[in-house]
Every structure is written in C-alpha cells, then in structure tokens.
Amino acid sequence: MTIYDVSEKAGVSIATVSRVLNGSDNVSPQTRQKVLDVIEAYDYTPNVFACGLGLNSMNTIGILCADASDLYSANAIYNIEQELHKNNYTCILCCTGYKLADRQKYLNLLVNQKVDSVILVGSTFIYDNEAENEYIREAAKEIPVLMLNADYDCENVYCGLCDDFKSTLQATNFILDKGISDILYLYNSKSYSAMRKLSGYQSALVQRGLPLRMEYMQYFPGNHADLTSVADFLSELDGTLRYGAVIAGDDNLAIGAMKFAQKKGLSIPRDLSIIGCNNSILSRCCEPELTTIDNCLETLCHHIVKTLIGILNNSEMPQKVIFSGELIKRGTTL
Amino acid sequence: MTIYDVSEKAGVSIATVSRVLNGSDNVSPQTRQKVLDVIEAYDYTPNVFACGLGLNSMNTIGILCADASDLYSANAIYNIEQELHKNNYTCILCCTGYKLADRQKYLNLLVNQKVDSVILVGSTFIYDNEAENEYIREAAKEIPVLMLNADYDCENVYCGLCDDFKSTLQATNFILDKGISDILYLYNSKSYSAMRKLSGYQSALVQRGLPLRMEYMQYFPGNHADLTSVADFLSELDGTLRYGAVIAGDDNLAIGAMKFAQKKGLSIPRDLSIIGCNNSILSRCCEPELTTIDNCLETLCHHIVKTLIGILNNSEMPQKVIFSGELIKRGTTL
Numbered sequence: 001m002t003i004y005d006v007s008e009k010a011g012v013s014i015a016t017v018s019r020v021l022n023g024s025d026n027v028s029p030q031t032r033q034k035v036l037d038v039i040e041a042y043d044y045t046p047n048v049f050a051c052g053l054g055l056n057s058m059n060t061i062g063i064l065c066a067d068a069s070d071l072y073s074a075n076a077i078y079n080i081e082q083e084l085h086k087n088n089y090t091c092i093l094c095c096t097g098y099k100l101a102d103r104q105k106y107l108n109l110l111v112n113q114k115v116d117s118v119i120l121v122g123s124t125f126i127y128d129n130e131a132e133n134e135y136i137r138e139a140a141k142e143i144p145v146l147m148l149n150a151d152y153d154c155e156n157v158y159c160g161l162c163d164d165f166k167s168t169l170q171a172t173n174f175i176l177d178k179g180i181s182d183i184l185y186l187y188n189s190k191s192y193s194a195m196r197k198l199s200g201y202q203s204a205l206v207q208r209g210l211p212l213r214m215e216y217m218q219y220f221p222g223n224h225a226d227l228t229s230v231a232d233f234l235s236e237l238d239g240t241l242r243y244g245a246v247i248a249g250d251d252n253l254a255i256g257a258m259k260f261a262q263k264k265g266l267s268i269p270r271d272l273s274i275i276g277c278n279n280s281i282l283s284r285c286c287e288p289e290l291t292t293i294d295n296c297l298e299t300l301c302h303h304i305v306k307t308l309i310g311i312l313n314n315s316e317m318p319q320k321v322i323f324s325g326e327l328i329k330r331g332t333t334l
Numbered sequence: 335m336t337i338y339d340v341s342e343k344a345g346v347s348i349a350t351v352s353r354v355l356n357g358s359d360n361v362s363p364q365t366r367q368k369v370l371d372v373i374e375a376y377d378y379t380p381n382v383f384a385c386g387l388g389l390n391s392m393n394t395i396g397i398l399c400a401d402a403s404d405l406y407s408a409n410a411i412y413n414i415e416q417e418l419h420k421n422n423y424t425c426i427l428c429c430t431g432y433k434l435a436d437r438q439k440y441l442n443l444l445v446n447q448k449v450d451s452v453i454l455v456g457s458t459f460i461y462d463n464e465a466e467n468e469y470i471r472e473a474a475k476e477i478p479v480l481m482l483n484a485d486y487d488c489e490n491v492y493c494g495l496c497d498d499f500k501s502t503l504q505a506t507n508f509i510l511d512k513g514i515s516d517i518l519y520l521y522n523s524k525s526y527s528a529m530r531k532l533s534g535y536q537s538a539l540v541q542r543g544l545p546l547r548m549e550y551m552q553y554f555p556g557n558h559a560d561l562t563s564v565a566d567f568l569s570e571l572d573g574t575l576r577y578g579a580v581i582a583g584d585d586n587l588a589i590g591a592m593k594f595a596q597k598k599g600l601s602i603p604r605d606l607s608i609i610g611c612n613n614s615i616l617s618r619c620c621e622p623e624l625t626t627i628d629n630c631l632e633t634l635c636h637h638i639v640k641t642l643i644g645i646l647n648n649s650e651m652p653q654k655v656i657f658s659g660e661l662i663k664r665g666t667t668l
Contacts, residue, residue, distance in 0.1 A: 007349075014348045015341070063427075068402070069412035071615075078403035081429045090443060093397075093427035095415045109424060227618050255619050262621055281405075284561050285589050285619035287596055 010038040061308065062110035063093045064103065065121040071251075071280045072297065076121045076148055079301035087309050089116070098124060104135040111142050117308055118143065123150035123192035144311045146304050149193055149295075151320070158311065159320045160303045162295040164193050167325030168200030171247055171275050171293055174327060178334050180244040180273060181210055185217045186230075186257065187249040197249045197277065215241060220253065230256020231263060238264070244272065245333075251276035251283045251292055258286055258332070274332040288331025295325040344372040395642065396444035397427045398437065399455040405585075405614045406631065410455045410482055413635035421643050423450070432458060438469040445476045451642055452477065457484035457526035478645045480638050483527055483629075485654070492645065493654045494637045496629040498527050501659030502534030505581055505609050505627055508661060512668050514578040514607060515544055519551045520564075520591065521583035531583045531611065549575060554587065564590020565597060572598070578606065579667075585610035585617045585626055592620055592666070608666040622665025629659040 003021075007014045012031055019027045020035040027035075061084055065073040081091050092115060094106040103125065110118055118139060125147065127133055133152065139145050140156040147159045175183055185201045187194050202212055218237065222229045230253055238260075248254040254276030258268060266272045268288060276283055279294035303321055310317040337355075341348045346365055353361045354369040361369075395418055399407040415425050426449060428440040437459065444452055452473060459481065461467055467486065473479050474490040481493045509517055519535045521528050536546055552571065556563045564587055572594075582588035588610030592602060600606045602622060610617055613628035637655055644651040 067412060068415065069409050071405075071408075074405075074408035075403050077427075078401060078429060081402060081427070085429075091427060093411075093415075093425060095412060095419075227615075252615075258621075281561075281586075282616065282619045285616045287592075287621050 005042070006035065006038050009042070010034045059088060060090045060092055060113075060115045062107075062113075062115040062118040063091050063121065064096050064106060064110075064118060064125065065093070066096060066098050066124050068093065068095045071282065072278055073121055075280075075297055076301055079298055080119060080121075080148075080305060083302060083305035084308075087305065100127065100132055100135070107135055107139050111139050116143065116312055117146060119146045119148060119304060119308070120150065121148045123147075123194075124189065126150050126152050126192050144308065146308055148300055148304050151192060153319075157319070158304075158307050158317060160300045160307065161320070161322045162297075162300060162325050163322050164196040164295065164325065165200040165203070167293045167295065167327065168197040168247070168249075168277070169204045170200075171277075171327050172201045172204035174329075174333070175245045175247065175273055175275070176204060176208060176210075178273070181205075181208075182243040183216065183245045183247055184241065184243040185247050185249075186220060186253045187217070188220050188222065188253055189249065190219070194249050201247060216243065227252065227256045227259055231259035234260040235263070245274070246272065247275045249277050251278045251280045251290060254290055254292070254332075255282055255286050258290070268332050269334050273334060275327070279328055283328075283330070286332075291330045291333040292328050293325050294328050296323050299323055339376070340369065340372050343376070344368045393422060394424045394426060394447075394449045396441075396447075396449040396452040397425050397455065398430050398440060398444075398452060398459065399427070400430060400432050400458050402427065402429045405616065406612055407455055409614075409631055410635055413632050414453060414455075414482075414639060417636060417639035418642075421639065434461065434466055434469070441469055441473050445473050450477065450646055451480060453480045453482060453638060453642070454484065455482045457481075457528075458523065460484050460486050460526050478642065480642055482634055482638050485526060487653075491653070492638075492641050492651060494634050494641065495654070495656045496631075496634060496659050497656050498530040498629065498659065499534040499537070501627045501629065501661065502531040502581070502583075502611070503538045504534075505611075505661050506535045506538035508663075508667070509579045509581065509607055509609070510538060510542060510544075512607070515539075515542075516577040517550065517579045517581055518575065518577040519581050519583075520554060520587045521551070522554050522556065522587055523583065524553075528583050535581060550577065561586065561590045561593055565593035568594040569597070579608070580606065581609045583611055585612045585614045585624060588624055588626070588666075589616055589620050592624070602666050603668050607668060609661075613662055617662075617664070620666075625664045625667040626662050627659050628662050630657050633657055 003014055003017050007017045012035060016027060016031060017035055020032050063077060063080060065077060068074055068077060077093060084091055096103045096106050136145060137154055140154055145157045147157060149161050151159050151161055187198055198217060205212055220230060220233050234257060246257040248257060254274050257274050261268050261272050268274060276290045276292040279292045283290035283292040300323060307317045337348055337351050341351045346369060350361060350365060351369055354366050397411060397414060399411060402408055402411060411427060418425055430437045430440050470479060471488055474488055479491045481491060483495050485493050485495055521532055532551060539546055554564060554567050568591060580591040582591060588608050591608050595602055595606050602608060610624045610626040613626045617624035617626040634657060641651045
C-alpha cells in the first residue's frame with residue numbers, strides 16, 4: 001500500500017494525505033477522518049521520508065567524513081551516532097573521500113534529501129582557498145552545518161574544536177624540558193588541524209629561542225595505515241638528520257617511527273623519545289606504550305550533538321567552542 | 335520550491351509531477367513538457383526521496399552494524415560504502431548496538447523508509463533462538479537482505495562468508511606442527527562466526543587425538559578495546575594453566591595476551607606463540623608483529639556489493655558464497 005492508494009481510496013489528493021500524516025491544520029476534520037479511516041482499514045505504514053516531504057523534517061542528520069576506516073573518524077562516527085540516537089535522530093553517513101567535487105555532490109544530496117542538519121567530521125572539509133568553501137556556505141543557507149574539529153566562520157555554521165595548537169605546544173615543551181632540543185616533527189595531512197599542530201611545535205621552539213629548521217618538519221602524506229612505509233621514509237632520512245625525539249601528528253606515524261627505531265636498534269625512550277597524537281587504541285598496542293595527545297574526541301562529539309539538538313529546538317547556541325587536549329604520558333618518553 | 339509548488343504552477347497533480355520526475359511512461363507528452371518547463375523555469379531540484387516515492391526506489395542502501403568503532407566493522411563499512419558509491423547508491427548507516435529490540439527498531443525504520451536493500455555487518459545479527467531472527471525474515475519479505483560474514487537460510491537473504499572454521503583449524507594445526515599441544519583459546523563473542531572459530535580450534539585437537547579441556551577455552555567478553563583487562567584476565571589464570579601458545583578470536587585479545595607475556599617476562603615466540611584474527615592494523619603495531627588470520631574482509635565486501643547490484647538488476651545471484659581466510663605468519667610464532 002502506498003500513499004497513492006490511500007489518496008485514491010479516501011478520494012482525496014496526495015497532498016491532503018501528506019498534510020494529514022504531517023498533522024497540518026490545513027485539513028477539514030471530515031477529510032482528516034476519511035484519510036485516517038483508510039490508513040487504519042488498510043494498516044498503512046507511511047514512508048517516513050514521504051512524511052518528511054511536507055514537514056521539512058524527517059529527523060535525520062547527515063554525517064560526512066573523508067574515510068570511515070580512519071580510526072579518528074570511526075570513533076567520531078560511533079560517538080555521534082550513539083548520541084543522536086538517544087535523541088531519536090537517524091543518521092545518513094557519507095564517506096566522501098578528499099575531493100571537493102565529491103564532497104559537493106554528497107552535501108547537495110543531503111540538503112536535497114531535506115536532512116535536518118549535517119555534521120562534517122574533521123578539518124579537511126575546509127579548504128585554504130576560500131572559494132572552495134562555497135559548498136559549505138551554500139549548505140548553511142539551507143540547514144545548520146556542524147563541524148567537528150574544524151574552524152570556519154559563517155552564519156549557521158557551528159564548530160566544536162580541540163585546541164591542537166596548545167596541546168602540541170605542550171607536548172613539545174615536555175620534550176624540551178627533558179633537555180632534548182633536536183625534535184623531528186612528522187605530519188601526514190595539511191588540514192587546518194594538522195597545520196595548527198605544526199604551528200604549536202614551531203611556537204614552542206621559537207619561544208625558547210631555538211631555530212626553526214625546515215628539514216626537521218617532515219611531511220609524509222602516505223596511506224595512514226601503512227606503518228612500514230613510515231619506517232622506510234625515516235630510514236631514507238637517516239644519516240642526514242640527528243634527533244633525540246619524534247613528535248607526530250598522528251599515532252600511526254609515531255608507531256611507524258617506533259618501527260624505524262626498533263629496526264635500527266635504538267632504545268626507546270633512552271635513545272629516542274616519541275610522542276603521537278589521538279590517543280587511539282594503536283598507542284596501547286605497541287611496546288613500550290606510546291605517549292600521545294588525547295584530543296578529547298568523545299567530549300567534542302557530545303558537544304556537537306548537544307549543540308545540534310539545541311539549534312533544532314531553536315535555542316541560542318555558541319557558534320564556536322574550543323576544548324583543551326591533554327598529554328597522556330606513557331613509555332615512549334623519559 | 336517544493337514538489338507542491340511545481341504541481342500548482344504546472345496545473346497538474348503531485349502524482350503527475352512525481353511520475354515525470356521518475357521517468358514514468360504514464361504521462362502524456364504535453365503534460366510532461368508542462369512539468370519540465372516549470373522545473374526549468376524555477377530551477378527546481380527534486381527531493382531525492384520524493385522522487386523515490388513513486389518508484390519504490392530511492393537508490394539508498396541501509397547498513398546496520400553493531401558498533402562502528404570496532405575495527406572490523408569500520409573497515410567493512412568503509413569498503414562497502416566505497417563500492418556502493420561507485421554504483422551510484424547512497425548509504426544510511428545505523429549503529430544498532432547488540433540488543434534485539436534496537437535492531438528491530440532500526441530495521442523497521444529502514445524498511446519503512448523504502449531503502450532498496452539492507453546489509454547487516456557481522457554474524458551477531460543472527461540469534462541462536464530462531465524466534466529472535468523473525469525481524470530478519472520480516473525484512474526479507476520486503477527487500478533483499480545481505481549479510482556480511484553471517485550464515486542464515488531464508489528466501490531473499492544473501493550471505494557472503496569467510497570460512498572461519500577452516501582458517502582457525504589451519505592456525506591451530508600450524509601451532510601443533512611446531513610440537514606445541516597446550517594451546518589456550520581466547521574468545522570474546524558468542525556470535526556464529528566466533529563459534530565457528532572455536533569449533534575449528536577444537537577440531538584440530540580432536541583430529542590429532544588430543545583431549546578437549548574446557549579450561550583451555552576461555553571466554554572473555556570485556557570491552558574489545560581494553561587491552562589491559564585482557565592482560566589482567568590472563569594474570570588471574572596464571573598458575574592454574576600451562577600453555578605454550580595462545581590463539582585468539584580477535585587481534586585485540588591476542589595483543590592483550592602479548593601485554594601479559596611482556597609483563598611476566600616471557601619471550602615471544604620462544605616461550606609463548608600467539609596468533610590473532612582479523613589482520614587489523616593492530617597486528618602490525620605490536621613488537622614482534624602479530625601472526626594473524628586474514629579473513630578476507632575486502633573480498634567479502636566487494637562480493638556483497640556485487641551481489642546486491644545483481645539482485646537489484648534482477649539477475650540470478652547465489653544465496654551463499656564462502657571464501658577462505660589465510661594465516662599471515664609474522665613474529666609471534668616460531
């Protein structure tokens with residue numbers, strides 16, 4: 001049984017059936033009763049999206065992430081999903097990859113599907129070239145856009161962030177305080193968040209009057225899960241650089257550095273200190289366990305959903321909230 | 335602009351607009367042109383779900399998993415999503431948790447939303463008590479149901495599986511061939527897949543005339559990510575059991591066993607051999623790297639999507655396909 005059958009049997013238009021389903025006042029009591037009788041007689045279950053057609057709401061939130069197999073994203077999706085379901089929202093997840101054209105396509109699709117809001121997971125959704133962020137501004141004209149760990153100023157865009165600058169600054173200071181000043185910084189992304197981390201590392205050095213040496217900031221954009229290629233990358237650098245510590249923008253990279261140290265016979269942390277970022281499960285798999293930055297992902301996810309529910313209930317919500325990360329000290333640092 | 339406005343301006347019913355949007359033949363050329371003119375004049379973008387209203391199809395697939403933060407599920411979702419998008423399908427992901435009532439709720443929701451099909455990720459969706467599988471049989475009356483690594487006989491249910499029995503049997507034989515016959519088996523789930531693995535372990539012993547000792551099959555149902563609690567669990571067992579190898583139903587458990595061995599000062603693999611399962615990234619983070627069973631998740635995901643597309647195109651597709659896993663030999667075994 002479809003909405004067309006109900007319309008036919010009740011002798012009313014589809015628009016009227018839709019109005020009844022959506023509880024609109026714009027239907028006479030007699031017509032309403034006729035429609036409800038047919039619905040009851042034929043045990044018709046309305047298509048949830050068909051209901052949404054008239055209401056402009058179907059209690060559905062779109063989630064966009066670049067790659068759901070990335071550990072940070074997977075945990076974010078899990079936490080956001082749990083919180084949304086507690087609040088009776090359903091999620092549509094789209095894994096967009098990193099190309100702007102694909103992201104535009106998905107975001108358009110979700111907006112056209114009349115989702116109530118979208119959540120973009122990760123700062124890679126913001127581009128340096130402001131013209132490329134048009135797709136977000138366009139979406140925000142239609143529905144609230146929430147960004148997890150990205151920073152973007154625009155009406156109807158709400159951001160929850162971890163202060164990646166501060167936590168990397170603190171991690172770098174922690175190493176400098178041990179008397180180690182030759183610190184290799186490894187990163188695998190040029191997202192906003194990744195650039196803030198790099199900037200935290202640089203500021204710690206500058207604040208102590210230490211030189212910024214480009215060769216100590218190595219960009220390694222390979223597959224995030226390929227630990228061997230990180231180790232190989234460091235082996236190739238070997239001989240040209242001397243360093244007593246590695247700070248990495250991601251736990252995967254840090255564990256790749258551990259692989260390199262183990263292959264070379266270096267003792268961790270005696271010969272080499274290593275700090276990762278994300279406090280992922282990987283940081284507890286290695287031996288010694290990895291010192292890492294906990295960027296409060298769970299807190300961020302709870303905040304994003306709380307903000308979203310507030311907006312949808314017409315409450316005034318803050319457009320930007322910044323949380324602080326924390327250095328979790330384990331066996332790879334002195 | 336909504337479908338209602340198009341209908342009003344073209345002077346036709348909503349059903350007619352929907353028929354035009356869906357490319358139905360049941361509209362006169364003149365009427366079709368009237369509708370298309372309005373759509374063009376007002377630059378109307380149809381709501382994708384509204385289009386689906388008439389077609390019984392909105393090119394959307396529902397994916398259900400218990401927990402998207404579980405590494406196996408996260409990788410499955412990623413691979414399935416990528417393949418579906420190549421075929422122009424959108425996904426709705428629901429993380430259901432493990433309770434039957436929640437699963438029923440989500441599956442009903444998806445069926446009512448007229449998704450084209452659903453994919454259930456993991457064998458935990460099948461219950462031992464056949465009455466509890468009613469929710470799957472009900473859904474299969476409406477739409478094709480695909481199951482990733484679960485086995486269920488029912489019309490309109492299609493399964494793609496890895497032979498977990500055979501791969502665990504082979505892993506156990508690999509250890510037995512090294513002359514080690516005291517093998518602890520660790521598992522953290524009682525899903526169909528988990529029981530098949532346990533059964534593979536048991537069969538290997540039985541085939542060699544070795545005794546099945548219940549105390550050598552330990553069920554540890556804690557949080558899959560909590561490595562410390564696995565290590566603590568083994569510490570508590572210590573003294574009561576002697577074993578030269580651990581085979582675990584999941585890489586997390588195997589790495590927990592490595593933590594225990596390291597704490598106790600055992601050398602891996604000299605004093606203790608360890609085999610995990612899933613060939614997850616965790617298996618490459620630890621030192622030595624973990625010998626583990628690769629249960630061909632990517633192949634399974636590709637197969638599931640290929641089957642789904644075939645069914646939706648009215649091709650005859652096999653209801654059950656079983657793939658073989660492979661033991662990846664690394665540093666934790668002799």
